[in-house]
Amino acid sequence: MVPLSWYIVLSALVFSIGIIGFLIRRNIIIMLMCIELMLNAVNISFAAFAHYMQDMRGQIMVFFVIAVAASEAVIGLALVIALFRNKPTVNIDEINIMKG
Amino acid sequence: MVPQLFFAYFAMVIVITSVLVITRKNPVHSVLWMLLLFIHIAALYLFLNAEFLAVIQIIIYAGAILVLFLFVIMLLNLKKEELGKRFQRGWTLSILIGAFSIALLLSILGKVTVFPPPGPYSIEAIQREGSIMTLGRLLYTEYLFPFEIVSVILLVAIIGAVVLAKKRRIGG
DSSP states (O other): OOOHHHHHHHHHHHHHHHHHHHHHBOBHHHHHHHHHHHHHHHHHHHHHHHHHTTOTHHHHHHHHHHHHHHHHHHHHHHHHHHHHHHSSOOBTTTOOTTOO | OHHHHHHHHHHHHHHHHHHHHHHOSSHHHHHHHHHHHHHHHHHHHHHTTOHHHHHHIIIIIIIIIHHHHHHHHHHSOOHHHHHSOOBOTTHHHHHHHHHHHHHHHHHHHHTOOOOOOOOSOOHHHHHHHOHHHHHHHHHHHTTHHHHHHHHHHHHHHHHHHHHHHSOOOTTO
16 A cells, blocks of 8 residues: 555645746746646645545545646636737747736 | 555556656646646546545546636647747746745644545445435435536637637727
């Protein structure tokens, strides 16, 4: 039997890789993918706790997280398309049209 | 011994592919590595007796969200972006922040020693009723109100996507 702490360590690692990716990349689409990565890391620990605490509520939470992640990806990509129409770049350093 | 080996394989692939996702220059390559990552996370859900979650992970993440990402990447012409630098200027500081967050999470989670008593959903109880039946009963009784709120969130996402991505008529 794999101990619970292994899943938690894996989840923390993936979450931190998501944070690093969000901070270091310039491409806004990759940054959105890093948010998905972080949400997946949280899902792993929800499912692990649901199994080891013998409580299905963790799995219900994973459904809600997946639904919110799907909405977030849709809205984020729609924003990227709207932004690309105004200024043809996905580089966040060049997106400063709101700056006064 | 065998479960540990399988877990080690899946955890290793998950960590390596997530590093590859954030470092590849071409966004299409990132999406393809992410597909591999999601398939391995689905396999990890199977270890945790969450069969339905594994299926949902494949269908929604790999089938819908990643295809949406690929679609948008193909839609936007990103040839110019691939030639430039891929990382921000202060990327060493960002990696330090990430390492700090790993240390912080592990030190906090290592301190957790008090767990609640195990709930009623043991493996035998789930097997008696069926995994999906148990989930559905919980979702449509105790979590009915959050479920309805999620449907409203999805509706907002549909309307928001249509409004944001619609082409505005000039002067209209």
